[in-house]
Amino acid sequence: MRCTGTIFQREISAYFLSPVAYVVIAVFMIFSGYFFSVMLGITQETTLRYSLAYTQFILSILAPVITMRLFAEENKTGTIEPLMTAPVTDFVVVFGKFLAAWALYNIMIAPTAFYIIFLAWVGNPDYGAIIASYIGLVLMGGLFISIGLLVSAVTKNQIVAAVIGIVALLILLVIGLASAGNEGWFYSSLRYIGTYDHWETFTKGIVDTRDVIYYVSFTALLLFVVVRIVESRRWR
Amino acid sequence: MIKVEHLAKRYAEAYAVNDISFEVKEGEILGLLGPNGAGKTTTMRILTCYMPATSGTATVAGFDVFKNSVDVRKNIGYLPENVPLYPEMRVKEYLLFRAKLKRVPYRERKSKIADAVDRCRIVDVQNQIIGTLSKGYRQRVGLADALVHDPKILILDEPTIGLDPNQIRQVRQLIKELGEKHTILLSTHILPEVEMLCGRVIIINKGKIVAMDTPANLESQLKADNHISLEVRGNGEKIKNALSCIKGVRRVTWRDKGEIANFAVESEKGTDVREEIFSSVVKNNGIIREMTLAPVTLEEVFHQITTQEQEVTA
Numbered sequence: 406m407r408c409t410g411t412i413f414q415r416e417i418s419a420y421f422l423s424p425v426a427y428v429v430i431a432v433f434m435i436f437s438g439y440f441f442s443v444m445l446g447i448t449q450e451t452t453l454r455y456s457l458a459y460t461q462f463i464l465s466i467l468a469p470v471i472t473m474r475l476f477a478e479e480n481k482t483g484t485i486e487p488l489m490t491a492p493v494t495d496f497v498v499v500f501g502k503f504l505a506a507w508a509l510y511n512i513m514i515a516p517t518a519f520y521i522i523f524l525a526w527v528g529n530p531d532y533g534a535i536i537a538s539y540i541g542l543v544l545m546g547g548l549f550i551s552i553g554l555l556v557s558a559v560t561k562n563q564i565v566a567a568v569i570g571i572v573a574l575l576i577l578l579v580i581g582l583a584s585a586g587n588e589g590w591f592y593s594s595l596r597y598i599g600t601y602d603h604w605e606t607f608t609k610g611i612v613d614t615r616d617v618i619y620y621v622s623f624t625a626l627l628l629f630v631v632v633r634i635v636e637s638r639r640w641r
Numbered sequence: 642m643i644k645v646e647h648l649a650k651r652y653a654e655a656y657a658v659n660d661i662s663f664e665v666k667e668g669e670i671l672g673l674l675g676p677n678g679a680g681k682t683t684t685m686r687i688l689t690c691y692m693p694a695t696s697g698t699a700t701v702a703g704f705d706v707f708k709n710s711v712d713v714r715k716n717i718g719y720l721p722e723n724v725p726l727y728p729e730m731r732v733k734e735y736l737l738f739r740a741k742l743k744r745v746p747y748r749e750r751k752s753k754i755a756d757a758v759d760r761c762r763i764v765d766v767q768n769q770i771i772g773t774l775s776k777g778y779r780q781r782v783g784l785a786d787a788l789v790h791d792p793k794i795l796i797l798d799e800p801t802i803g804l805d806p807n808q809i810r811q812v813r814q815l816i817k818e819l820g821e822k823h824t825i826l827l828s829t830h831i832l833p834e835v836e837m838l839c840g841r842v843i844i845i846n847k848g849k850i851v852a853m854d855t856p857a858n859l860e861s862q863l864k865a866d867n868h869i870s871l872e873v874r875g876n877g878e879k880i881k882n883a884l885s886c887i888k889g890v891r892r893v894t895w896r897d898k899g900e901i902a903n904f905a906v907e908s909e910k911g912t913d914v915r916e917e918i919f920s921s922v923v924k925n926n927g928i929i930r931e932m933t934l935a936p937v938t939l940e941e942v943f944h945q946i947t948t949q950e951q952e953v954t955a
Binding site for chain 1: 686689690691692711712714715717719721723725726727728729730734738739741742743744786
């Protein structure tokens with residue numbers, strides 16, 4: 406575990422030494438700002454609830470862009486070899502990379518705090534709902550990042566990693582949305598697997614343990630799979 | 642320090658390494674020599690715990706590569722082929738990152754890095770971004786990484802590949818110096834390198850060990866024979882048969898190039914068959930354009946051992 410911090414530090418500095426971090430943050434700010442202003446204009450409500458509903462689509466696209474390089478780049482350039490022959494376990498490498506990407510994700514959404522200041526200035530927002538929404542955003546980010554990490558670990562090509570990651574996340578989002586309003590075990594399980602319903606609870610201001618468990622356990626499962634994939638070079 | 646027993650690695654279709662056993666003693670520089678695709682990199686990847694063997698065992702510094710992989714990795718410095726580095730980092734940052742990963746204690750980090758930088762002569766580029774470095778410097782940064790935690794064993798995969806002659810000389814000099822303090826296993830397909838650096842050589846071909854000895858012994862084994870090369874204008878087939886009949890000749894190989902044929906004649910130790918060759922070629926209406934008594938180099942040993950079955954032998 407001691408080297409997790411070392412891996413984390415390197416990955417974070419790699420993000421900010423390349424254009425990735427700046428591009429991702431800029432793109433996110435443009436779109437989230439647009440949705441924020443438009444939704445504020447339409448609803449005239451001092452809440453983040455409606456603009457964040459759209460933000461989920463942007464996050465589904467940007468999270469795999471954050472994670473695409475993590476393993477794909479190392480696989481391609483061969484730096485995975487010195488990394489894996491250093492005295493660190495596979496889990497430490499995976500976890501360090503995950504934490505770095507998750508940290509960048511959180512840095513990316515941090516500027517939206519400005520919207521809260523703006524809401525407080527023009528009206529009287531429900532701070533409880535806003536805090537719950539941010540808890541939801543951060544947890545959802547962990548899940549998105551771990552899915553992106555998984556895709557990155559199986560390929561040498563960053564573009565492939567990003568595209569498959571985006572498709573996977575959009576499917577995960579859409580299966581929940583599309584089955585809304587339908588009854589039966591099939592649709593309700595789709596709604597459970599999909600991210601949308603779980604996240605919507607947070608935006609309403611409810612921190613439900615069921616949703617927290619959904620995100621945390623799903624993320625943990627995926628990270629476990631990533632560790633196995635990284636290990637798989639040992640038996641391939 | 643390194644002990645390999647009946648090691649084999651099988652990929653889906655074929656064996657990359659098939660039943661090899663060898664040992665590297667402390668303080669030794671052992672060269673793994675073989676053509677491309679012989680299994681050198683596979684062997685090294687198994688020893689560095691990058692991937693496991695299909696069967697057989699290997700112990701490095703007393704630890705099993707499969708069961709105690711982290712302990713093994715603490716004791717080795719590995720320079721992979723083509724030296725993959727992070728291009729966006731500065732040399733010093735990279736070495737600091739590697740030193741932390743390799744668990745060099747906080748207090749020693751500065752001095753260990755300074756030492757590695759000094760020994761690999763990269764002091765003047767230590768603040769440069771790795772992506773801007775030339776191949777020679779990248780190679781030396783890779784070496785500095787390999788020895789930053791002062792490991793007992795260095796495993797170097799083709800350390801001089803892709804360098805210009807001056808850089809090759811510098812890297813070899815460096816390896817020679819490192820050999821005084823570390824046990825080194827290095828792979829190469831360049832022969833003079835092995836002659837210069839290694840105390841012992843293993844020649845591997847198609848995943849198997851075909852020879853294992855000191856460079857001098859390997860040469861002298863073949864020096865037992867005299868090697869004469871010939872260039873003759875005339876009927877190659879006829880001359881070849883005539884040459885094979887000369888007393889003392891053990892082996893004739895030849896290559897037909899139309900009117901002109903090249904022969905390589907091996908004769909027994911202590912015999913000088915040059916005059917007989919001359920008269921027998923003349924008798925068969927051939928004209929000798931060139932005849933040289935070739936000194937045996939490791940190059941030939943290597944060539945012979947690794948290509949034997951493909952040649953036309955008499």
